[in-house]
Amino acid sequence: MNQPANDMKDGMEAMAFMNGRPTKFGLIALTMFVFCMLPLTAAGAQRPAAHLVLIDPAHGGEDSGVFSDKLHEKDLTLNLAILIRQEAQKMTGLQVQLTRSSDRRMTIAERIKAVGTTKADCLISLHVNAGFGKKATGYEIYFPGFQQEVSGGKDSSPIIKDMTRNKSLNDSVRLAQQIQSGLETVLPRKGRGLREAPSPLLDAMNIPGLVVEIGFATNPDDLKKLTGPKTQKAIANAVVKGLQNYFSSLP
Numbered sequence: 001m002n003q004p005a006n007d008m009k010d011g012m013e014a015m016a017f018m019n020g021r022p023t024k025f026g027l028i029a030l031t032m033f034v035f036c037m038l039p040l041t042a043a044g045a046q047r048p049a050a051h052l053v054l055i056d057p058a059h060g061g062e063d064s065g066v067f068s069d070k071l072h073e074k075d076l077t078l079n080l081a082i083l084i085r086q087e088a089q090k091m092t093g094l095q096v097q098l099t100r101s102s103d104r105r106m107t108i109a110e111r112i113k114a115v116g117t118t119k120a121d122c123l124i125s126l127h128v129n130a131g132f133g134k135k136a137t138g139y140e141i142y143f144p145g146f147q148q149e150v151s152g153g154k155d156s157s158p159i160i161k162d163m164t165r166n167k168s169l170n171d172s173v174r175l176a177q178q179i180q181s182g183l184e185t186v187l188p189r190k191g192r193g194l195r196e197a198p199s200p201l202l203d204a205m206n207i208p209g210l211v212v213e214i215g216f217a218t219n220p221d222d223l224k225k226l227t228g229p230k231t232q233k234a235i236a237n238a239v240v241k242g243l244q245n246y247f248s249s250l251p
């Protein structure tokens with residue numbers, strides 16, 4: 001367009017320009033769009049609005065938990081936790097952190113502290129079951145017990161505390177149901193049900209929490225499944241789906 005040689009060329013170039021306009025406009029629009037989206041993308045990277053789930057691989061370090069020559073509970077729980085974190089990374093709106101991401105011993109107090117420091121929305125503690133002979137099989141999901149609730153006091157703070165606690169207990173049951181629906185797809189008819197039980201970890205928290213005993217190391221069929229990478233990945237996937245359904249079902 002610098003030095004048009006004739007009208008014809010001028011005209012062609014004008015047409016080219018006109019034809020180019022939508023593209024240029026497109027580019028400008030795209031650039032503006034990208035610029036507009038930048039803060040969102042940057043914020044999205046930190047995912048401040050994402051639901052944060054703390055996955056707690058039980059045991060660790062010199063505390064192996066249940067173990068045999070084929071399985072160490074501390075290793076399986078860590079492996080599953082890492083897989084759950086990986087699966088969650090593929091999702092939007094869900095962020096997973098682990099109480100431990102290496103083979104180290106952690107006290108219950110340290111795990112409880114992690115709930116506070118991460119400001120997690122909920123926690124799932126992963127375990128492997130053992131015992132009751134070789135026949136016992138399937139996963140179990142424990143949520144904290146309601147019966148431990150003590151209301152009262154002269155000022156309102158214990159009542160408010162109880163209300164918060166009751167909400168998290170109700171949400172723990174919802175979470176348990178969603179995780180159960182997820183796990184049923186991987187380990188059908190293997191659920192030994194939802195169980196209310198006292199747990200030093202769950203009882204100390206003011207957020208919804210579960211203990212999931214993913215299967216029995218003492219049952220040959222469970223052991224075979226749990227040590228298989230395919231089932232492990234499917235379990236991780238099921239847990240993440242359960243978490244997503246839980247968060248979307250919240251009132």
Ligand SMILES: [Zn+2]
Pocket residue numbers: 058059065066073126127128
């Ligand atoms: Zn355990």
